[in-house]
Amino acid sequence: MKEIPDAKIQAWARLIRAQRVLLERVEQRLKDAGMPPLAWYDVLLELDRGNEGLRQYEIGERILLSKHNLSRLLDRMEKEGMLQRRPCPEDGRGSVVSITAEGRKLRRRMWPEYAAAIDEVFAGKITAAQAGEFSNTLQRLLD
Amino acid sequence: MKEIPDAKIQAWARLIRAQRVLLERVEQRLKDAGMPPLAWYDVLLELDRGNEGLRQYEIGERILLSKHNLSRLLDRMEKEGMLQRRPCPEDGRGSVVSITAEGRKLRRRMWPEYAAAIDEVFAGKITAAQAGEFSNTLQRLLD
DNA sequence: GGTTATTTGTTGCATTTGCAACTATATGGT
DNA sequence: ACCATATAGTTGCAAATGCAACAAATAACC
Numbered sequence: 001m002k003e004i005p006d007a008k009i010q011a012w013a014r015l016i017r018a019q020r021v022l023l024e025r026v027e028q029r030l031k032d033a034g035m036p037p038l039a040w041y042d043v044l045l046e047l048d049r050g051n052e053g054l055r056q057y058e059i060g061e062r063i064l065l066s067k068h069n070l071s072r073l074l075d076r077m078e079k080e081g082m083l084q085r086r087p088c089p090e091d092g093r094g095s096v097v098s099i100t101a102e103g104r105k106l107r108r109r110m111w112p113e114y115a116a117a118i119d120e121v122f123a124g125k126i127t128a129a130q131a132g133e134f135s136n137t138l139q140r141l142l143d
Numbered sequence: 144m145k146e147i148p149d150a151k152i153q154a155w156a157r158l159i160r161a162q163r164v165l166l167e168r169v170e171q172r173l174k175d176a177g178m179p180p181l182a183w184y185d186v187l188l189e190l191d192r193g194n195e196g197l198r199q200y201e202i203g204e205r206i207l208l209s210k211h212n213l214s215r216l217l218d219r220m221e222k223e224g225m226l227q228r229r230p231c232p233e234d235g236r237g238s239v240v241s242i243t244a245e246g247r248k249l250r251r252r253m254w255p256e257y258a259a260a261i262d263e264v265f266a267g268k269i270t271a272a273q274a275g276e277f278s279n280t281l282q283r284l285l286d
Numbered sequence: 287g288g289t290t291a292t293t294t295g296t297t298g299c300a301t302t303t304g305c306a307a308c309t310a311t312a313t314g315g316t
Numbered sequence: 317a318c319c320a321t322a323t324a325g326t327t328g329c330a331a332a333t334g335c336a337a338c339a340a341a342t343a344a345c346c
Contacts, residue, residue, distance in 0.1 A: 008266040011265075011269075011278035018285050019158055019159060122151070125286075126284065132150055132154070134154050137276075140269065
């Protein structure tokens with residue numbers, strides 16, 4: 001059995017914990033401001049970037065959401081008028097999702113609150129150099 | 144409105160993403176090995192440390208679980224015979240939770256699998272020095 | 287001592303997530 | 317062309333989570 005040094009175990013534990021704590025604070029702040037959860041923002045951001053509309057599976061890959069889950073998230077967002085689904089011309093199975101004007105508006109309204117929250121819980125507590133180093137480490141872990 | 148440098152936004156995004164990806168891999172591995180989710184391990188570990196038994200709220204603080212949620216997690220674990228709840232002598236409202244022999248056995252059985260998973264997704268991808276630095280940064284974020 | 291506010295834990299209800307099954311289309315092999 | 321297999325997305329059902337309301341006991345205040 002592999003012996004993992006305590007310092008690494010501790011780093012692992014802190015990674016899990018810190019992400020949970022910080023993310024929860026951010027979500028709470030959005031909620032307090034009467035805004036939808038972060039997942040909505042993620043979807044809106046991707047849609048806003050992918051101008052021609054995106055296939056569902058593309059969204060799923062980018063925001064790391066399983067397809068059934070995404071399917072229903074999109075249901076909710078579509079019902080609120082934030083996006084549109086239309087059948088995909090090249091692939092009869094799929095649909096193309098695109099953001100509505102309403103969706104763009106929501107995204108723009110969410111960003112300041114989200115940014116303030118990130119600043120409060122994260123960006124304000126770390127220097128640019130530290131953030132760069134931190135980011136590199138995270139990327140290495142993801143590879 | 145605060146302007147957050149791109150590098151910090153990216154670091155934030157990676158923190159969220161990396162934790163999700165790595166944690167999911169670990170959870171999946173436990174599941175594949177026929178074992179309960181990580182939350183069970185966390186509870187068992189705390190109980191194993193706190194020899195005399197712990198109050199529920201103490202467990203909740205340590206593993207960052209809200210009380211209603213914890214209440215039901217403990218229900219499930221108690222039903223499986225991993226722990227015991229008995230009324231607290233000093234405080235008529237609360238209960239004292241303690242681990243059973245069965246619970247200790249489960250924790251010991253889970254650890255090798257969990258450790259191997261941590262090694263695979265985290266510890267094996269980072270040097271001790273990097274882990275130390277990383278850990279410090281996370282701690283700073285948590286303060 | 288009596289009243290009010292807090293804390294501890296549980297429960298009901300709505301929302302979300304995860305899993306497996308399903309439909310429908312597309313792809314690959316022969 | 318035909319059959320098997322894989323992919324895109326949806327849906328039903330079970331499990332987990334979040335929220336608000338609640339009971340019971342303690343602590344705080346006068």
